[in-house]
Amino acid sequence: MFKKVVIAGVGLIGGSLGLALTKRKLAEEVVGVDPDQDNLRLAVQLGAVRRAEVLAEAVPAADLLILATPIGVTLGVLEMALPYLTPGTVITDVGSVKGRLVERAEAMLPAGVHFVGGHPMAGREVAGVAGAREDLFDGASYILTPTPSTDAAALARLKLLVRALGARPVELGCREHDGAVALISHLPHLLAATLVNTVAGEHTEELLLKLAGGGFRDTTRIAASNPAMWRDILLTNREMVLEAVQKFRQQLEHMEQSIRDFNREELVQSLERARDTREALPENRKHVLCEKLQRR
Numbered sequence: 490m491f492k493k494v495v496i497a498g499v500g501l502i503g504g505s506l507g508l509a510l511t512k513r514k515l516a517e518e519v520v521g522v523d524p525d526q527d528n529l530r531l532a533v534q535l536g537a538v539r540r541a542e543v544l545a546e547a548v549p550a551a552d553l554l555i556l557a558t559p560i561g562v563t564l565g566v567l568e569m570a571l572p573y574l575t576p577g578t579v580i581t582d583v584g585s586v587k588g589r590l591v592e593r594a595e596a597m598l599p600a601g602v603h604f605v606g607g608h609p610m611a612g613r614e615v616a617g618v619a620g621a622r623e624d625l626f627d628g629a630s631y632i633l634t635p636t637p638s639t640d641a642a643a644l645a646r647l648k649l650l651v652r653a654l655g656a657r658p659v660e661l662g663c664r665e666h667d668g669a670v671a672l673i674s675h676l677p678h679l680l681a682a683t684l685v686n687t688v689a690g691e692h693t694e695e696l697l698l699k700l701a702g703g704g705f706r707d708t709t710r711i712a713a714s715n716p717a718m719w720r721d722i723l724l725t726n727r728e729m730v731l732e733a734v735q736k737f738r739q740q741l742e743h744m745e746q747s748i749r750d751f752n753r754e755e756l757v758q759s760l761e762r763a764r765d766t767r768e769a770l771p772e773n774r775k776h777v778l779c780e781k782l783q784r785r
């Protein structure tokens with residue numbers, strides 16, 4: 490499918506892409522670029538990349554460049570790669586927030602080099618290549634964010650790649666993407682962290698954690714994720730996250746009022762609506778929700 494794939498940022502997501510590309514024979518060679526030498530060595534050992542290179546040697550022969558870095562440095566890495574890019578290279582990223590990234594990337598690229606924004610809706614609570622998994626993207630949605638100037642052939646190649654990873658390509662505009670992930674990924678993260686902190690703020694914290702059963706575990710699993718990554722996500726998608734918080738606050742206040750008023754009908758209506766919506770959630774989340782997988 491690809492001759493040379495270069496992954497800049499061989500962490501959890503970059504490493505998982507490297508493993509999937511290699512194990513599924515989707516690329517002749519996968520090369521890693523990362524300033525963290527220990528992580529890079531481990532990536533080679535685990536087979537996520539065949540070897541490590543620096544951007545200047547890796548990029549010229551790349552037919553696919555995947556930017557899998559923290560969102561704050563993605564554009565900087567692309568800028569550093571600019572002098573080495575050759576026509577025909579397709580570039581994609583995996584960032585959790587798009588903002589103006591795609592617009593800026595498109596504006597800086599030379600003719601014949603094509604950028605298509607990407608975002609796999611799959612992850613784990615651990616950072617670094619040590620947590621990378623070949624099957625991370627199996628059954629997941631994988632968002633692509635084409636624009637009116639996106640090259641149709643580059644988009645088609647990335648859609649094929651996404652399918653070959655076992656994921657389902659979903660096309661969204663950047664703003665639409667950021668609004669959607671604010672509600673279904675960023676807000677849940679914020680709430681999981683807030684829920685844990687609510688318990689952590691009690692003087693009986695130790696007892697409470699001892700008593701906590703599946704409900705607390707299930708609703709707070711993602712609070713164990715990488716804090717630096719989530720800080721970047723929440724601040725980069727600030728506007729959409731604040732809108733989502735506002736919507737959540739309205740729902741919470743509605744529930745609160747039903748309880749205050751002893752309004753049995755309204756309370757059960759809210760709970761029934763939530764149950765029915767939750768039951769209709771497509772069942773494709775083995776990589777995200779399956780506890781067994783996390784323990785492996």
Ligand SMILES: NC(=O)C1=CN([C@@H]2O[C@H](COP(=O)(O)OP(=O)(O)OC[C@H]3O[C@@H](n4cnc5c(N)ncnc54)[C@H](O)[C@@H]3O)[C@@H](O)[C@H]2O)C=CC1
Binds near residue numbers: 584585615718
């Ligand atoms: N962790 C998750 O569950 C998901 C994360 N993402 C996105 O994937 C991206 C990467 O996240 P993770 O893989 O979780 O993080 P990670 O921390 O596991 O990996 C990031 C890697 O980028 C490297 N890096 C930092 N600066 C670099 C530079 N200048 N050049 C090259 N490499 C550099 C780091 O050394 C690290 O190995 C983020 O943009 C995040 O928003 C997307 C979906 C899920």
Ligand SMILES: O=C(O)C(=O)Cc1ccc(O)cc1
Binds near residue numbers: 585609612674777
């Ligand atoms: O929110 C989730 O479903 C996860 O647990 C994994 C995850 C984290 C960050 C992303 O940008 C996308 C997926």
